[in-house]
Amino acid sequence: MRILVVEDEKGISNFLKDGLEEESFAVDVAADGKKGLELSFVNEYDLILLDWMIPGISGIEVCRQIRKTNSSVPIIFLTAKDTVSDTVFGLESGANDYIKKPFRFEELLARIRVQLRTKDGEQNILKLANVEMNLDTHRVFADSKEIMLTQKEFSLLEFLIRNKEKVCTRTKIIEHVWDMHFDSDTSVIDVYINFLRKKLDDGSGKSFIQTIRGVGYIAREK
């Protein structure tokens, strides 16, 4: 899952990036509204964290611009403003949620998950074949046995299961699992897919992650 953080305070964007990356999100940071808009148009994000008061184009304006393009990407406002009218104003401009600074990081995570869940209509527990993954606790089970995954493996698996029964192209995988600093060598995906297949192997010799040659991968019930 790839998140765009639009925040001018370096201190805040720093810990957001660190914390979210540890939670297996790919995170891009924009320090002003203009840059934020640019990135949101160029890349496909699963969620945008938007500060209200940023230099250049304001957070509200960024939100409106994004919504104008018919994008339904979930947007959460981060702001120090806290009056009811501010909240209403923020939500009316197209934001999905609103979190007041200073916030608890855990609360932000929970809200991000709620947005991602409502987007897909899913629970925080994803299931496919013999695999069950809990997004809150970050634990993965195969045939009820806990499997230890790295962050990248976890986020790749999450992306594939969220898009189960759909072909995930290499580009899409790169866009949603890796951040913008990733160089475009997509062979790294194959490496991680192999890791996943090995760790989640049920002994049947056939993985639920299947290769679509020349296109990408698909996760489906066997």
Next chain:
Amino acid sequence: MQLNLRNRISFFYLVSTGILFGLVFFVIYFSVRETVYRHMDEDLDAESNEIEKNLVVINDRFVIANAFEWNEREHGQIEVNPVFVQVVDTSGKLVKKTGNLLNGKLSFNPSLKNQIYFNTSLSGAQVRQLQLPIKNPVGTALGYIIVAMPLDESADVLLNLLIILESTYWMVLFVLFYVTRFIAGKSISPINKVISTAERITKENLGERIELPAHKDEIYKLTSTINELLNRLEDAVLREKQFTSDASHELRTPLSIIKGTLEVLIRKSRSVEQYESKINYCIREVDRMSSIVEQLLMLARYESGKVVPVINKLNLNEAVESVLTRLNLLLEEKKIKVNYNQTENISVAADYSMLGVILENLISNAIKYSPEEKQIDINVSSAGSNVVCEIKDYGIGISSDQVGKVFDRFYRADESRNSGITGNGLGLAIVKKLADLQNLTIMITSEESKGTSIQITFPS
């Protein structure tokens, strides 16, 4: 008694018109009465003249010469315009009277020595009477001619007039009271409109204004005055709101950073280096917060008016030098050269510590917003009786549309925000406040990416 404005206006109007009408009616009544009496008096005169002509005065006696006159019809009867005549001697003893007097006797007042007209009564009826002394050539009164005419008719006329005037008077006042009440009510109704709108306006809808009346009258002036007052109030409230919002933003940001950084830090165990770097980072944020709090408190203290500047004559050069010494480390760090163009022994009237804060803020700003290895000019000169201290940098400057706002609390121009230079936007607000307290003028001129010049003018 507490009357409302409407009733007070009608009351005062009523009293004044009441007095005026009373006067007019009084004049009318008395002039009519005077006219009536004058006419009667003329008749009485004519009659007495006739009688006098018939009197012959011989030495100390008088005799009535021609008795014919006494038998005229008007003296014989009492029905139509009778004229009663009676002649008495000085002691009041009757000498002669007309027949129509029958048994009656006209009253005689011996104390009235001269010709006099007065009202009296004759057998119960009102009469107007003339008493005229009969005098011998040396002026001694020998007797009196008393002529009387009935007053009933004239008295009736006067009484009627009085009744009419009086009843009209009260009626006019009565009608007038309601008319003025109505007019007063109508003319102050715009005020009620102003009141009801003004009552509606609270802190929440300060943007609302009272509708101006069509005519440019006093109400218009009152309304526009209230509206202007509201403008000023709204401005102040907005500024206060902006300040609160800015202050909360400025304080919440470092708090958010500290909280977030620490929360992410303890989510799992990390290396000692990571802990150290994050904790040091948080300490720097705490420092930033405490400097904001410190400066806010300083500003609040100065704004409360509790701190009174102690104005003394002091040496401006010494003040500048001591600030430069304090900032020496900063100057060396950025390799900035100060070009201090001092004038010998210039003394200014200022508070020593406040001036120090002003100079330190301005010079450190100049250093902060200058690129490395640039120079800063400080010029002290006396222009007429004023002393001017100019601090000029060749740094990032401020765009012309924002230069006016830099003294606002928490305001930071875009150039400054985007420069990556930390600041909280309070320094210049403090400078302005301190300058105002000491009657110093601060002028700022700036050009984007060329530099900024600040001039402090000290009053003589």
